[in-house]
Amino acid sequence: xxxxxxxxxxxxxxxxxxxxxxxxxxxxxxxxxxxxxxxxxxxxxxxxxxxxxxxxxxxxxxxxxxxxxxxxxxxxxxxxxxxxxxxxxxxxxxxxxxxxxxxxxxxxxxxxxxxxxxxxxxxxxxxxxxxxxxxxxxxxxxxxxxxxxxxxxxxxxxxxxxxxxxxxxxxxxxxxxx
Amino acid sequence: xxxxxxxxxxxxxxxxxxxxxxxxxxxxxxxxxxxxxxxxxxxxxxxxxxxxxxxxxxxxxxxxxxxxxxxxxxxxx
Numbered sequence: 001x002x003x004x005x006x007x008x009x010x011x012x013x014x015x016x017x018x019x020x021x022x023x024x025x026x027x028x029x030x031x032x033x034x035x036x037x038x039x040x041x042x043x044x045x046x047x048x049x050x051x052x053x054x055x056x057x058x059x060x061x062x063x064x065x066x067x068x069x070x071x072x073x074x075x076x077x078x079x080x081x082x083x084x085x086x087x088x089x090x091x092x093x094x095x096x097x098x099x100x101x102x103x104x105x106x107x108x109x110x111x112x113x114x115x116x117x118x119x120x121x122x123x124x125x126x127x128x129x130x131x132x133x134x135x136x137x138x139x140x141x142x143x144x145x146x147x148x149x150x151x152x153x154x155x156x157x158x159x160x161x162x163x164x165x166x167x168x169x170x171x172x173x174x175x176x177x178x
Numbered sequence: 179x180x181x182x183x184x185x186x187x188x189x190x191x192x193x194x195x196x197x198x199x200x201x202x203x204x205x206x207x208x209x210x211x212x213x214x215x216x217x218x219x220x221x222x223x224x225x226x227x228x229x230x231x232x233x234x235x236x237x238x239x240x241x242x243x244x245x246x247x248x249x250x251x252x253x254x255x
Contacts, residue, residue: 045194048201050233116190126198 018170023052025172027165031060031087032096033105033120039178040123046174047130054172056165058137062144064090064120065136067152079145086144089152090120128155135160135168180238180250182212189218189246196222197229200251204235207253212238215249222247 014020024046028039039055046053057065068089075083087093098104112119118126127134133156141148141159148159158164169175186203188196196217207213215226223240226249230237234255241248 041194044198048194048198049229050201115192117192118195130198130201 019173021052021171021173022050023054023168023172024174024176025165025169026053026055026176026178028055028057028061028064028178029059030096030178031063031093033093033108034095034097035178036061036064036090036093036120037123040120040127041118042176043132044123044126044130047127047132051174052133053127053130054133054135054168056135056137056168058140060086062136062140062146063087064093065134065151065154065157066146067150068092070150072147072150075145075147082145090124124152124154131156133158135164137161137165179241180212180252182214182250183207185214185216187216188222189216191217192219193221193225197225200226200229201233204233204251204253209253209255212250212252215251217247217249218245220247222249226251 024043026039026043028036030036043053043055063086066087066089068091094102095105095108109119111117134154135158136151138159138161140146151157184207186199188199191199196215196219200215203213215222223242226240227237229235230251236252236254237249238252239250
């Protein structure tokens with residue numbers, strides 16, 4: 001029996017085991033302020049722990065990536081309506097509970113400031129510095145009528161689909177859905 | 179108290195900032211050196227050892243004073 005060959009075969013098997021990489025894959029499905037905050041705190045925390053962090057933004061989550069300063073034309077009527085009804089960026093999103101016609105969300109934002117909790121603006125900035133990857137679901141963008149030109153400038157932003165998420169998730173030690 | 183080369187003031191910073199900041203600062207000291215980290219977030223008491231365990235660094239001592247936590251972190255690699 002060739003021990004060296006067996007070890008090499010085992011090593012290869014081990015290296016390609018699901019979840020072998022020190023990496024976090026997270027689906028950011030929700031467009032709610034509280035959940036988006038949790039996603040960003042976990043992602044920056046993971047990067048601080050030396051993990052690779054990849055966030056896959058899909059469905060309602062994608063609206064948080066819109067840049068309020070950008071206007072794009074050439075949309076059909078339904079896309080325009082969606083564009084108007086969905087929040088334009090991370091500073092327009094609401095709490096999942098206790099929104100109370102805006103009072104609750106405003107209260108949380110002011111409490112966060114008072115207690116020195118990092119805002120979404122600060123967290124996106126730190127995430128960019130730490131190399132957190134943001135992948136955006138192309139199909140959700142298309143469905144909601146969002147265009148790439150209206151998305152925020154972010155250093156590690158990619159557009160992709162479910163296969164990219166699954167390939168990332170398969171090799172990640174931690175997988176989450178928010 | 180171990181000898182330390184510098185003090186990092188993370189007072190008033192809540193989660194996740196103390197861990198984010200130490201991860202950015204640890205590379206700036208030499209391997210084998212210790213930094214003193216000042217925090218007020220009690221979560222750091224659990225989070226710094228967890229961070230150290232995952233990243234291969236070490237928490238060599240922790241001191242709790244009224245309203246202040248001092249954590250001594252050694253760069254191992």
